[in-house]
Amino acid sequence: MKSLLKSKTPFGFYVSQCIRSCRFSHFGISSALFPIPMPRDDAWLSRPKIGVGRRRRVAVRRVVHLCIAALNYMYLEAPFASLDGLRRRPGPLHVGVYKRLEALVKAGGPSGVFYAAGCGRKSFQLDARLGELQEALQSLGLSSQFAYGTADVAETVPLVNDAEELRPYRDLDPSRLKLTGEGKWDCRDYLSDLLYLPFCEPRISMFDIEPPRSVRPDFSSMTQELAVDLCEVWDKKGLLRLFPYEMGPGSVLGCTKVFNNFKNITTDRQIGDRRSQNYQEGRLPGPSKSLPSGRELLQLRPKRYVEKIVGCVADRRDFYHLFLVTDARASTNAIFPFLPAESVCKLRAYTAMVEKFGRRKRADRELEGDFLHGGQRPILAGSQTTVVACFGALFQGDHLGVEFATQSHSNLLAEHGLLKPGSQFLADCPVSNDCAVTGLVIDDFFCVSREEVNDNDVENFQACQRFRKAKEVYAAEGILGSDDKDVYGQTRFKVIGAEVISDESTVKRGTVVVAAPFEKRLGLGLCSLLSAELPYTTDALHSMLVGSWISVLNFRKPLMAVANEVFRVIPAKELNTASPRLWRLSKECGI
Numbered sequence: 001m002k003s004l005l006k007s008k009t010p011f012g013f014y015v016s017q018c019i020r021s022c023r024f025s026h027f028g029i030s031s032a033l034f035p036i037p038m039p040r041d042d043a044w045l046s047r048p049k050i051g052v053g054r055r056r057r058v059a060v061r062r063v064v065h066l067c068i069a070a071l072n073y074m075y076l077e078a079p080f081a082s083l084d085g086l087r088r089r090p091g092p093l094h095v096g097v098y099k100r101l102e103a104l105v106k107a108g109g110p111s112g113v114f115y116a117a118g119c120g121r122k123s124f125q126l127d128a129r130l131g132e133l134q135e136a137l138q139s140l141g142l143s144s145q146f147a148y149g150t151a152d153v154a155e156t157v158p159l160v161n162d163a164e165e166l167r168p169y170r171d172l173d174p175s176r177l178k179l180t181g182e183g184k185w186d187c188r189d190y191l192s193d194l195l196y197l198p199f200c201e202p203r204i205s206m207f208d209i210e211p212p213r214s215v216r217p218d219f220s221s222m223t224q225e226l227a228v229d230l231c232e233v234w235d236k237k238g239l240l241r242l243f244p245y246e247m248g249p250g251s252v253l254g255c256t257k258v259f260n261n262f263k264n265i266t267t268d269r270q271i272g273d274r275r276s277q278n279y280q281e282g283r284l285p286g287p288s289k290s291l292p293s294g295r296e297l298l299q300l301r302p303k304r305y306v307e308k309i310v311g312c313v314a315d316r317r318d319f320y321h322l323f324l325v326t327d328a329r330a331s332t333n334a335i336f337p338f339l340p341a342e343s344v345c346k347l348r349a350y351t352a353m354v355e356k357f358g359r360r361k362r363a364d365r366e367l368e369g370d371f372l373h374g375g376q377r378p379i380l381a382g383s384q385t386t387v388v389a390c391f392g393a394l395f396q397g398d399h400l401g402v403e404f405a406t407q408s409h410s411n412l413l414a415e416h417g418l419l420k421p422g423s424q425f426l427a428d429c430p431v432s433n434d435c436a437v438t439g440l441v442i443d444d445f446f447c448v449s450r451e452e453v454n455d456n457d458v459e460n461f462q463a464c465q466r467f468r469k470a471k472e473v474y475a476a477e478g479i480l481g482s483d484d485k486d487v488y489g490q491t492r493f494k495v496i497g498a499e500v501i502s503d504e505s506t507v508k509r510g511t512v513v514v515a516a517p518f519e520k521r522l523g524l525g526l527c528s529l530l531s532a533e534l535p536y537t538t539d540a541l542h543s544m545l546v547g548s549w550i551s552v553l554n555f556r557k558p559l560m561a562v563a564n565e566v567f568r569v570i571p572a573k574e575l576n577t578a579s580p581r582l583w584r585l586s587k588e589c590g591i
Contacts, residue, residue: 181321272395294498
């Protein structure tokens with residue numbers, strides 16, 4: 001609270017005036033909802049030491065006051081001209097608003113110990129950018145009491161990414177890659193006619209165009225030794241395909257650069273930079289345009305005080321690497337540099353290549369033709385030939401791979417009655433039956449259902465029944481999952497970026513909460529207040545805060561993006577002049 005009042009923002013000053021209004025007596029009464037009058041109580045009085053229970057009650061009342069101030073500030077066009085209205089005597093409508101806000105505050109709070117800086121995946125970035133700004137201001141002699149805009153400072157703030165989490169993408173290191181899938185699931189039976197042929201023969205949708213330099217991967221860091229080590233990692237999982245040079249892309253333009261994506265201190269994920277191939281391949285409409293987001297959960301309508309929301313969530317492990325692909329598609333996943341055969345002759349994939357291409361068979365004229373334009377291409381695998389190493393599954397980075405994975409997964413579950421029209425979360429189709437609703441986001445299947453608040457028989461919940469059936473389907477198809485990450489029959493859970501809170505105490509208060517996770521909202525708010533105390537900001541920190549808040553508010557397009565490696569210290573007044581809309585949004589968010 002002290003950080004908000006010291007932030008020197010219009011909203012901070014407005015909150016201070018709202019708190020002052022609580023000390024004066026009420027006058028008049030009005031049936032108008034806005035401006036919502038401030039409750040007259042002792043929430044803001046200083047006290048000696050009090051017990052834990054009373055501190056919690058006081059904290060709830062204070063948060064209710066802040067919510068009222070925020071609602072008035074965002075709704076009223078001239079909030080400062082309506083300060084006298086905050087002293088009106090509350091009517092029955094306002095008392096109902098107070099009770100509703102108190103119920104939401106109690107329901108949306110933490111259930112136990114939590115990490116205040118847990119702002120999601122950007123928490124380390126926010127902490128680093130804020131620390132860089134504070135160090136720069138200290139070195140320039142600018143304290144937090146320095147008035148906004150009294151001096152123009154334009155200094156560079158170097159980007160310091162000394163923590164592992166601050167470098168999520170790094171050069172290839174095969175020893176750190178963790179691969180679980182083995183490329184054995186044949187999804188072709190679950191693909192539509194539109195996607196079946198591009199999956200089996202990707203060159204059918206590939207245009208003869210040259211990708212611009214801006215989308216070409218940089219292979220300068222790739223060496224033959226790294227490529228061989230990567231082949232050995234793939235070969236252990238049966239994910240390596242070797243082809244003679246004649247069957248490969250022929251040039252570096254058709255190759256994929258593999259790099260690491262930080263997962264934890266010991267392992268990384270594998271990402272394939274297929275920008276060149278993605279540029280050449282045609283765009284096909286697929287199910288990814290209908291993937292649901294957290295706001296789709298707002299379609300659920302549980303009966304107030306009577307019903308709760310129960311959720312189950314399943315996660316498929318290393319989903320893209322489970323897919324069995326054809327040789328034609330695997331050949332589009334070639335890596336560079338091309339390798340001499342003797343460097344990979346001890347791998348299982350090499351033996352398979354020799355068996356397939358090592359012996360030239362007499363060509364079947366009906367299948368191969370008469371070779372009127374030249375003789376048959378020599379496809380021979382010997383000890384002196386050059387081979388092309390390819391990944392035998394779907395790369396994370398394949399733009400059509402998202403469509404293949406989503407559609408095949410969806411059709412598999414729909415075939416067993418788990419995804420039904422009208423009871424499935426989709427971005428472009430409403431839910432007509434919300435008793436038990438299922439959803440799918442690429443590899444994450446989830447189901448939620450409305451249940452009686454006093455019913456604790458988890459096994460009979462509709463969501464749990466469908467979840468168990470889905471697990472049976474996965475087991476029959478050999479699709480691996482992360483059982484330790486499964487959510488089963490919970491009333492407080494996270495799914496598709498939203499946190500659902502519908503435990504018994506929350507439902508009995510007349511609320512069921514669906515919002516961005518509490519830790520993320522609190523962490524972003526804390527970083528916003530700390531940055532608002534400072535007289536200057538960097539464009540890196542400012543844009544990251546605004547972008548993070550936009551994601552919380554579920555906007556689709558970011559208002560600001562920064563890709564530089566060195567950032568300027570910008571006076572707050574410059575941001576106000578340069579982008580009024582951005583500044584207003586920042587002001588409302590408390591930045």
